[in-house]
Amino acid sequence: MNRINAVFKSKKESILNIYFTAGHPKLDSLLEIIPALEEAGTDIIEIGMPYSDPLADGETIQASSEIALKNGMELNLLFKQITKLRQTNKIPLILMGYYNQVLQYGVDKFLKDAASAGIDGLIIPDLPMQEYETQLKEKFIKNNLGISFLVTPQTSDTRIKKAAALSSAFLYIISSSSITGTTSNIADGQITYYNKVRSLISNTPSLIGFGIHNSSSFKKASLYADGAIIGSAFIRHLEGKKNLRSACKEFVQSILS
């Protein structure tokens, strides 16, 4: 069983998924950040593959990607870092990136290398469900890789069902229609939306993401899904921190406390 599925099996609520960008703030920061996050009680880690044109991402993630690329982050290196990390760490790891990165690397090679480095799942926001279903699904299964599709308040009911059915990792529920990095609070309209999603997807695991930035928003989101994903707020927290390990610990504690 895939490590992600295992988490959702064993833990039924308030699953904390933290996102950060590989290669940021330093080229090999990942090697410090992941163990620290794991240790502090993070349930799943989403590693952003830095991209030149991250068009679903807000300023924080854009900036971290730019720095990561300047630092020299590349997929080959990323896979090496993860392989190394996997010698000691067991936390579920998800890669998040854009479809063009996968295509250029070569789909088959990418899935194989990711899996053998120890990756458990992928999030590719601009991969159409249809293309996944007809061309990639088999390959994901073969490599024991999960996938998460996104739904938004604009997604139709049928499409939510389809996204849930295809999401072998978990369904990624976007809090509101926006790019990453916003920090608005959960509004009434959203609750209706969350409830609707929940009613449509029966028992597909789900996490809420986009805009979750502190303990209260994490807890609120966790009321309507199995947990939530924090990205930009975490990256902002690392800014200027000398000791990444303690910063990670600090952050996770602040969320979970």
Add this chain to the structure above:
Amino acid sequence: MNRINAVFKSKKESILNIYFTAGHPKLDSLLEIIPALEEAGTDIIEIGMPYSDPLADGETIQASSEIALKNGMELNLLFKQITKLRQTNKIPLILMGYYNQVLQYGVDKFLKDAASAGIDGLIIPDLPMQEYETQLKEKFIKNNLGISFLVTPQTSDTRIKKAAALSSAFLYIISSSSITGTTSNIADGQITYYNKVRSLISNTPSLIGFGIHNSSSFKKASLYADGAIIGSAFIRHLEGKKNLRSACKEFVQSILS
């Protein structure tokens, strides 16, 4: 008999007509310049009425007009200055200016005031011959004022004849087609032109103007007409001179010597 006609009657060659702008370099310089020119041997004096837009004139006369207007020269004042001058001087005086000046002053009043101030003739480059003939000729005669029309190398034979016939003062032969102030030498083509004009106008008095600027060009021009007109070269000569009287004398001597 008009003083201009008298000059041409009494003197058959090398008639020297000098032009300058009223009100330049000083508002009342005219009162010094005219006596000095007369004394030095000038035969006719052409007084430019400074105009804001002297479009047949070159830079020298434009600049002198601008200064004269800034000095405050106006037609009323000009007529007063001439009236005063006429108490002691007898040299033929011609006013040169643009038709709009005459029209605004009022044609009848202009001719009357000019004549009673002691003016002998007018040159109005943009007055059409036809308009003169049908509307103004009678009035000129009544006021005993002469007029000079211009001919150029482009003027047709019939038109040269007509200009000569209407020019009760003298025919103004423009040396080459140009605005005032050029200083080119007389070329072969021009000689043919001068000879042609002479043959067409029988014994109408004539002066050559435009580009005459020193003794040699004056003498050369005087071979093909009864004399010549000097304007820009004289104005340039006055430039910066403290003593206008001696400058005038000097200039006329240099031409006649």
Add this chain to the structure above:
Amino acid sequence: MRDKYSVDDNGYYGKFGGAYVPEMLHHNISELQEKYLSITHSNKFKKDFSQLLKDYVGRPSPLFFANNLSQKYNAKIYLKREDLNHTGSHKINNTIGQILLAKELNKKRIIAETGAGQHGVATATVCALMDLECIVYMGAIDIERQAANVSRMKMLGAEVRPALSGSKTLKDATNEAIRDWINHPKDTHYIIGSVVGPHPYPDMVARFQSVISEEMQYQLEEQTGRNFPDFILACVGGGSNAAGAFFHFLENESVQFYLAEAAGKGIDSGHSAATSILGSEGIIHGAKTLLMQTDDGQIIEPYSISAGLDYPGIGPLHAHLIDQKRATVFPVTDTQALNSALMLTRTEGIIPALETAHAFSILDVMDVEPDSVVVVNVSGRGDKDLPTYKNHFNF
């Protein structure tokens, strides 16, 4: 019966017009007087002219029903889109005509004056097209305030000579062009840019521009069912765009002509170009017309923020129309014109030239009925005036 508003055989519109030129220009002017009608009426000329207007200039220019403006002013407002012509204004209609004429007259060298630079650009353009030397005179102040058009002229291969005398604007550029023509009596044609100057220029330019009203007739017929409007609004510098827009309606007295002239900082400010109000009969640039002058006949230096309207005279046709009360003149200040430019831009998505903007200010003061058909002649586009707009509105 003679038309009341056409030029007569001597080049006069009523008491205005004529050809008051020094003898040095007589030959060229009378050559034009004698030949302009026979040349422009020849089949070859007509064919070349209308083909270039179509394929090169982009005519017909549209007659656009301006829905938003119509609602705002509660009338049926149509815009005659001369701004869409090649080079961006009505000026090219005339330069196409004159360059064909110049070729017919075998001239090798073209001179022009320009204010806003639109006529200069239009002249430089046809000279590039016909491979003729081109010299454009432009007031030193206009060279500064219409810099984009200076670049265009130079790129087109024209020489731009600054006029440094007087107010260093259009009047002075015209003086310099005339002086150049005097100095080049044989090989040069002077392409005047408006319905000013000695006969036959006012009539000739009006005829070349008359394509505007010619098109308007059938465009109005198509769009309103009647081939004439109730009102035509145009700005007037010398008056060529207005003349072109009025031409075919001159004798139809149901069409009212509204002219916008530049009131600069205000009629009584001493800084304006409101010729019809402040002017009197006189001669400027070879024509008897209305002009701003002192009691002594000195021409008064005009002022307008709009280089193309910054002229102390007006074409003799317009002097006659005003004298006969056939046309009504509205003085429009710099500020009013700027505001109208912004208004038109925001209302219809059309950035007009500053000159053109003056015409739109009339809409704020005129009386209309809901079914009045009003045509505003959009004489040019505002690209050249962007720096002025930007400064004024603080974009």
Add this chain to the structure above:
Amino acid sequence: MRDKYSVDDNGYYGKFGGAYVPEMLHHNISELQEKYLSITHSNKFKKDFSQLLKDYVGRPSPLFFANNLSQKYNAKIYLKREDLNHTGSHKINNTIGQILLAKELNKKRIIAETGAGQHGVATATVCALMDLECIVYMGAIDIERQAANVSRMKMLGAEVRPALSGSKTLKDATNEAIRDWINHPKDTHYIIGSVVGPHPYPDMVARFQSVISEEMQYQLEEQTGRNFPDFILACVGGGSNAAGAFFHFLENESVQFYLAEAAGKGIDSGHSAATSILGSEGIIHGAKTLLMQTDDGQIIEPYSISAGLDYPGIGPLHAHLIDQKRATVFPVTDTQALNSALMLTRTEGIIPALETAHAFSILDVMDVEPDSVVVVNVSGRGDKDLPTYKNHFNF
């Protein structure tokens, strides 16, 4: 039989195209996919579209037989004059279409990206006309080098937001526009300015631009007796002007398509936007196409002196045409383009946009017969590029 070069039902041209968008855009994109054909095929739309193209844009744009160019290059050269359109380029054809569509979809807010500023101006213009809010994203570098168009957009009432990421040019402005759309999923329509982006944009924009080749057919028939040319030359940034010029000739293989892409400082200089030569298959802005990228799939920052061609991708239609050898691409350097701009200006009196100038450089290298009919698509006028021309040529 299906056309070889049209989009298929899934939004692909051969292997290129599709809609690779994040879920946040799925609703808007699929709304467009479902409705664009039915809306644009409705009689009301067709009537409004063609009337605005005629009366507001000034269509048909002329097809001008360029006599001087024809002599110079020894062929029959015709110029399709999109530079004469309102706002000065072909871009307005598309924005008119999209704004009508946006109204039909009941959108209240319009966003756009722009490179040279022509598409931004065209969008701001139709928004002023339709009274809709307008936000234009523009690379910070482009804001500097196309300052005139920035003033125009602001005067038209649009907000111009600088894109500060990446190379601060068109690609980055497009990213920002997409992010804005993600953030405004309900009330906003994104008017893309070229045949790029997710399906249905490439096909939709190509259809709106296809009026260019539609007119060319009958204009060629009139002028040459045959309703198609031997060659069509166009510059390609995303490829909308080229798509419009090719559209009705796509399946007629006697017509050869020549594309000019920006080679910047030279193909091997590391400073170019020569996508077809330096690019490979990948995804950019939601479409699978050719783009310039690293082995790791990072998009390479392009360079061209011409802001409108400074883009690392190309529309999927063109990727397909190139892949199928239906179109030939010529790389044109900055210097070649600048020289062609001056050449055209001096030869025909037409100052082209820098983008357009690239297309004319093809004339210097292509093979023609004296009776070859060559149409060059004059996609825009050069007013916006005057400062560049002035600096380069030292006017």
